[in-house]
Each structure stands twice: as C-alpha cells, then as structure tokens.
Amino acid sequence: MDERETLDRFLTTDPRDVGCDEAMAFLHVYAELAASGADAAERFPGMAAHLLACGPCGDDFQGLLDILTDPPEG
Amino acid sequence: MLAAVDDLGALPSERDVDPWVASLRSVGPARDDRLRALHDLLVRVASRELSRRLSASYLGGQDRDDLAHEVAADAMVAILKKLPEFRGESRFTTWAYKFAVLEVSNKLGRSYWTWVGRTVALDTADWAQFEDRMALAPEKSAEARELADALRSAVGNLTPRQREVFVAIVVNGVPLDAMVAKLGTSRNALYKVVFDARRKIRAELVANGHLNPVDE
Numbered sequence: 380m381d382e383r384e385t386l387d388r389f390l391t392t393d394p395r396d397v398g399c400d401e402a403m404a405f406l407h408v409y410a411e412l413a414a415s416g417a418d419a420a421e422r423f424p425g426m427a428a429h430l431l432a433c434g435p436c437g438d439d440f441q442g443l444l445d446i447l448t449d450p451p452e453g
Numbered sequence: 454m455l456a457a458v459d460d461l462g463a464l465p466s467e468r469d470v471d472p473w474v475a476s477l478r479s480v481g482p483a484r485d486d487r488l489r490a491l492h493d494l495l496v497r498v499a500s501r502e503l504s505r506r507l508s509a510s511y512l513g514g515q516d517r518d519d520l521a522h523e524v525a526a527d528a529m530v531a532i533l534k535k536l537p538e539f540r541g542e543s544r545f546t547t548w549a550y551k552f553a554v555l556e557v558s559n560k561l562g563r564s565y566w567t568w569v570g571r572t573v574a575l576d577t578a579d580w581a582q583f584e585d586r587m588a589l590a591p592e593k594s595a596e597a598r599e600l601a602d603a604l605r606s607a608v609g610n611l612t613p614r615q616r617e618v619f620v621a622i623v624v625n626g627v628p629l630d631a632m633v634a635k636l637g638t639s640r641n642a643l644y645k646v647v648f649d650a651r652r653k654i655r656a657e658l659v660a661n662g663h664l665n666p667v668d669e
Binding site: 381382383385386387389390391392396398399400403405406407408410411432433434435436438439442443445446447450451452 | 494497498501502505506542543544546547548550551554555557558587588589594596597600604628629630639640641644645648651652654655658663664665667
C-alpha cells in the first residue's frame with residue numbers, strides 16, 4: 380500500500396458508522412452474536428463500520444468478545 | 454454525520470427473564486447472594502481485561518488487583534442503576550460484563566495522565582511521528598512530502614476545536630479516552646470531532662487534487 384492509499388484509507392469515513400454512543404449501547408448484543416459464530420458485521424453493518432474505525436470501541440469489543448469466548452469461572 | 458441506531462436493523466427478540474435478573478430484582482437473601490456473586494464475577498472480568506490491556510511493567514500486581522476491585526464496584530453501581538432498562542437482548546452476564554469492560558476503559562483513560570501523560574505536550578504537534586505512522590515521512594519520496602505538506606495545511610484549516618482534538622488524538626497519539634477525561638466530555642463527542650475533521654481534511658485534499666473523490 381503506498382502513502383496516498385494509507386492516508387486515503389485513514390481519512391475516508393463510513394456513512395454507516397453509528398458512533399460511540401450507539402456502539403456502547405449495543406455492544407453486548409453485537410459481541411454475543413459474534414461469539415456465537417454468526418456474521419454480526421452483516422447483521423449490523425453500522426456497528427461493524429464503527430468498531431473498525433474507532434480504536435477504543437474496537438478495543439472494548441475485543442475485550443468483551445474474549446471474555447465471552449473464554450468466560451471467567453464462577 | 455454519524456448514522457442512527459435505526460441503521461442497526463431489528464434487534465433479537467426479548468428472552469425469558471434471566472435468573473440473574475429475577476434474583477437481583479427480588480428482596481432478601483437470594484438477592485444478597487446474587488450481588489456477591491455478581492461482584493466476584495465482575496472482579497474476575499475486570500482483572501482479565503486489565504491484564505489484556507496492560508503490560509505487567511505498566512501496573513503491578515497489587516495495583517492491578519486494587520483497580521480491578523474499583524472497576525467492579527463502579528460497574529456494580531452502573532448495572533444496578535440500569536437494571537430496569539435491561540431488555541434481555543443478550544444474556545444478563547454479557548450485558549453485565551460490558552459495564553466492567555467499559556469501566557476499565559474509563560479508568561485507564563483517567564489514569565493515563567498520571568501514569569504516562571505528564572510529558573505529553575498538547576499544544577505541539579508531533580508531525581514526525583504521525584507522518585511515519587502514515588508512511589508520509591518526507592525523506593521517503595517527493596510525493597510523500599507533497600502529501601504531508603497538504604495534510605498539515607488542511608489540519609491548519611480545521612476549527613480550533615477540531616484542530617486541538619485531531620492533533621492530540623491522531624497526530625500525537627493520546628488515547629481518546631484520556632482526552633475524554635481531560636476535557637470532561639464524552640467518547641462519542643470526541644469521536645465525532647475527529648470524524649468530522651477526517652471528512653473535512655479529505656475534502657480539502659480532494660479539492661486540491663491530492664486524493665480522488667469517493668461516492669458516499
């Protein structure tokens with residue numbers, strides 16, 4: 380990937396992006412769907428677009444997904 | 454502009470009342486037992502999430518345990534406050550884990566300035582580091598130098614608020630949650646500032662012939 384493509388990819392925004400408030404509100408639904416093996420991104424493309432673009436929400440999603448796929452004992 | 458919740462499509466149908474929810478909404482020993490069990494579970498989730506996000510050298514074992522208990526306590530408060538709003542769209546535990554994960558982000562954002570942020574200058578843009586991340590190091594090629602110059606110019610044309618937030622988060626690499634804590638705002642509000650800044654910068658680079666337009 381050349382420098383123009385790298386910059387372009389970073390600057391391009393996805394109009395389906397739902398933003399952090401919506402992503403945090405529905406994170407449990409999305410993560411549970413993803414953990415079940417379903418195509419969560421296809422069902423909720425606006426969530427997928429946001430989680431791809433937003434580092435903190437993407438990190439929260441990864442953390443929740445990790446916990447769901449390997450739940451704490453108790 | 455960010456999309457609305459309606460774009461998420463239909464949500465899963467409501468499930469039967471989860472045993473956790475039934476106990477937590479009750480009164481008496483069963484509720485007390487559930488509260489203790491939930492707290493223990495949240496401590497374990499918080500501890501796991503802190504370990505995932507932090508290297509061992511960043512926060513020692515005892516400090517990490519203390520922080521996990523703080524996260525669990527604050528997540529408990531949030532969960533009990535929001536319990537009437539739980540609609541059964543997921544298992545109760547999934548919903549509860551989310552509060553612990555979000556609280557870890559919140560705590561780490563606030564801790565950033567204590568642990569590593571003392572030396573971060575917010576009024577000076579670290580362009581060299583950013584250009585390196587974007588493969589725009591001026592020594593790389595004439596095209597990279599041209600793009601880097603155009604980018605700096607476009608950032609200079611942002612509103613003062615957009616420029617402040619873009620430089621701190623995108624150029625200098627300050628975590629978004631740390632800026633949320635510093636500015637006393639919300640993650641969504643700062644994300645939208647960066648989102649709008651990216652659109653504005655891209656539009657300027659397109660107008661000046663540096664990037665191609667896209668259909669949205």
